[in-house]
Amino acid sequence: MDKRELLARVSLALLLIVIPVSLVVYQYVLRLQLSGVRIIDIKAVVPEQGGFQPDSIQVQSGETVTLRFHAEDVTHGVAIGPVLGVDLGEIDPGHTKEVTLTFDKAGTYTFYCNTWCSPNHWRMRGVVEVRDVANAIPVAQRDPVIETLTTQGIDIDDTVHSGGQSKISSEINGFQPSAQRGAVVISQLSIPRELTDIGWQQRHSPQQATALLVVDNPNASTSDLADAVAYLWAGNVNPQTLSSAASLYNKNCAACHGQTGSADGPIAGQTAVKPIAFADLAYMWMRRDDVLYAKIRRGGMGTDMPNFGTLFSPEETWALVDYLRSLSVTTSQP
Numbered sequence: 001m002d003k004r005e006l007l008a009r010v011s012l013a014l015l016l017i018v019i020p021v022s023l024v025v026y027q028y029v030l031r032l033q034l035s036g037v038r039i040i041d042i043k044a045v046v047p048e049q050g051g052f053q054p055d056s057i058q059v060q061s062g063e064t065v066t067l068r069f070h071a072e073d074v075t076h077g078v079a080i081g082p083v084l085g086v087d088l089g090e091i092d093p094g095h096t097k098e099v100t101l102t103f104d105k106a107g108t109y110t111f112y113c114n115t116w117c118s119p120n121h122w123r124m125r126g127v128v129e130v131r132d133v134a135n136a137i138p139v140a141q142r143d144p145v146i147e148t149l150t151t152q153g154i155d156i157d158d159t160v161h162s163g164g165q166s167k168i169s170s171e172i173n174g175f176q177p178s179a180q181r182g183a184v185v186i187s188q189l190s191i192p193r194e195l196t197d198i199g200w201q202q203r204h205s206p207q208q209a210t211a212l213l214v215v216d217n218p219n220a221s222t223s224d225l226a227d228a229v230a231y232l233w234a235g236n237v238n239p240q241t242l243s244s245a246a247s248l249y250n251k252n253c254a255a256c257h258g259q260t261g262s263a264d265g266p267i268a269g270q271t272a273v274k275p276i277a278f279a280d281l282a283y284m285w286m287r288r289d290d291v292l293y294a295k296i297r298r299g300g301m302g303t304d305m306p307n308f309g310t311l312f313s314p315e316e317t318w319a320l321v322d323y324l325r326s327l328s329v330t331t332s333q334p
Ligand code: HEC
Pocket: 122, 156, 157, 159, 248, 249, 252, 253, 254, 255, 256, 257, 267, 271, 272, 273, 274, 275, 276, 287, 291, 292, 293, 295, 296, 299, 300, 301, 303, 304, 305, 306, 308, 320
């Protein structure tokens, strides 16, 4: 091998090493630094080992940041809410996924794991605090729905006693109300006006609606009345919103409440209190929408029902309530 050939070989080898290395450097370091975007590296490990590290990040409003998540131990899923709708999907151990976001509004966002990674999975959360230095107005975290329930003295933790036996369970065994049949029977019934008002529906249970319907339609069968109520409840549900809610449910709730709402998810046996079965019509028929909403946002008291108020927007939470209803009632529209 003469000197020129050696030189050629050495240069080729260098090229083969230098090019990939510079690509990697460009990808992970320069590209982001050149764009002036702050990069925040976040390690993801199971909560028993510390969860997200760091789990609290401060950003100025209007600032663009890249959040780069690195899964170390097991597969994690990363989503950020409320409202942002960021879901990076699963990150396998040793892998990294990133998202670049500009936080326009002051407030608090939560990044959370949405893949069941350990028994303490749902504790795996971190906070992005967006501060508006110019107009430092504290952001209210009040929820008018929960406040109204409190003012009315309604105990959202009273799940056991208010379940009981409802009229519908004793009269129609194994019956599944259907919005589609309800659309047909409704024309033969007299419907009190409040029953078609979403605000009223949110503050009442289907059982209360059925009781009102009976007064105006004393001769109608209970199954017809239940179908009519199913139709009224499904009236404002948009199929697309319902399918986003289904995906939130499958990722964040099914592990305890079960995919079909039978309280038989893989973690169901490990909670301090047994999870609620949303497929149980007799139970769900008695529950007010706003109470279900409040429980999702505030969580339980020592029951292991997590709080989701900092993860989902009010709209996403109402959509989840609609989804929970659809587990015991056929909501599909004609
Ligand atoms: C770690 C297990 C667990 C997860 C995950 C979980 N839940 Fe629960 N949930 C429970 C338990 C246990 C209860 C019963 C005790 C209570 O109400 O606090 C409950 C109760 C509820 C109730 C109250 C029902 C009623 O009649 O008042 C609602 C509504 C609810 N969960 C919705 C959800 C939704 C929606 C999600 C996902 C976004 C979810 N849960 C995720 C364990 C869980």
